[in-house]
Amino acid sequence: MKIEVLEKNETNLRIIVKEADVPLMNALRRIALAEVPSMAIDEVVMIENSSILQDEMIAHRLGLVPLKTDLDEYSLPEDCDCKSEFGCPQCRVTLTLNAESEEGTRTVYSGELVSENPAIVPVAEKVPVIKLAKGQKLKLEAYARLGKGKAHAKWQPVCVCAYKYYPKIDVPKEKCQDCQKCADICSKKVLAMKGEKVDVRDLLACNLCMDCVEACPKKSDGIKVEWEKNAFIMNLESNGGLPPERVLQEATKILDKQLKDFEEQVKVEIQ
Numbered sequence: 001m002k003i004e005v006l007e008k009n010e011t012n013l014r015i016i017v018k019e020a021d022v023p024l025m026n027a028l029r030r031i032a033l034a035e036v037p038s039m040a041i042d043e044v045v046m047i048e049n050s051s052i053l054q055d056e057m058i059a060h061r062l063g064l065v066p067l068k069t070d071l072d073e074y075s076l077p078e079d080c081d082c083k084s085e086f087g088c089p090q091c092r093v094t095l096t097l098n099a100e101s102e103e104g105t106r107t108v109y110s111g112e113l114v115s116e117n118p119a120i121v122p123v124a125e126k127v128p129v130i131k132l133a134k135g136q137k138l139k140l141e142a143y144a145r146l147g148k149g150k151a152h153a154k155w156q157p158v159c160v161c162a163y164k165y166y167p168k169i170d171v172p173k174e175k176c177q178d179c180q181k182c183a184d185i186c187s188k189k190v191l192a193m194k195g196e197k198v199d200v201r202d203l204l205a206c207n208l209c210m211d212c213v214e215a216c217p218k219k220s221d222g223i224k225v226e227w228e229k230n231a232f233i234m235n236l237e238s239n240g241g242l243p244p245e246r247v248l249q250e251a252t253k254i255l256d257k258q259l260k261d262f263e264e265q266v267k268v269e270i271q
């Protein structure tokens with residue numbers, strides 16, 4: 001298997017994976033979405049709430065604020081040695097919020113949450129939590145825990161995790177009339193005119209929609225769009241809690257563990 005990095009930054013990872021197959025790519029995609037843990041607020045104790053939103057609504061909104069995640073320091077509550085429903089410093093982070101509007105109406109943002117661990121804080125400071133009118137107060141204690149996307153979407157570490165086939169485009173030089181119809185219809189601007197000739201400008205942007213093939217007046221003799229059976233372009237966009245490459249690494253570890261568990265079970269059951 002060969003991997004080539006197309007783009008990598010704090011939140012986005014785009015790679016070409018060659019010599020792989022659909023079941024593997026899909027398993028990794030599903031694990032990244034549903035099984036790689038991330039941190040989110042899971043329980044809120046209201047101390048004072050004189051705002052117009054109910055406690056449950058505020059708790060729900062806080063749950064959806066993406067938090068920085070540390071998978072090395074914290075463990076999932078179900079795997080933690082404490083076995084306590086309240087959690088312990090290894091499986092729980094406390095954040096507090098104490099907001100009040102003294103003058104006029106103001107918006108309370110995620111940046112006002114104070115965490116006991118400076119490494120576990122909201123990814124963005126400007127996520128609106130609530131609007132307070134003059135004299136209204138909101139005081140609460142929130143507990144963040146690791147969790148999995150399959151239990152609640154707030155624990156999904158990625159906003160996007162998708163793959164597509166690696167495209168193959170062939171413009172037959174002799175038969176193509178260079179009518180430009182294929183270049184005009186392509187919404188992804190994959191094709192462009194290079195002088196008089198149709199040229200593939202950005203192959204990787206192709207999403208195999210086949211609009212160009214349908215627009216080509218030469219039909220079966222004209223432009224051909226196909227895909228490589230064993231090559232994929234994978235795109236992973238993290239919500240900022242974990243670096244995208246870490247999400248992918250964790251996904252492969254989880255897949256590995258699931259296969260090992262399966263192997264063990266086969267050994268035990270089929271003797």
Ligand SMILES: [Zn+2]
Nearest residue numbers: 080082088091
């Ligand atoms: Zn614990």
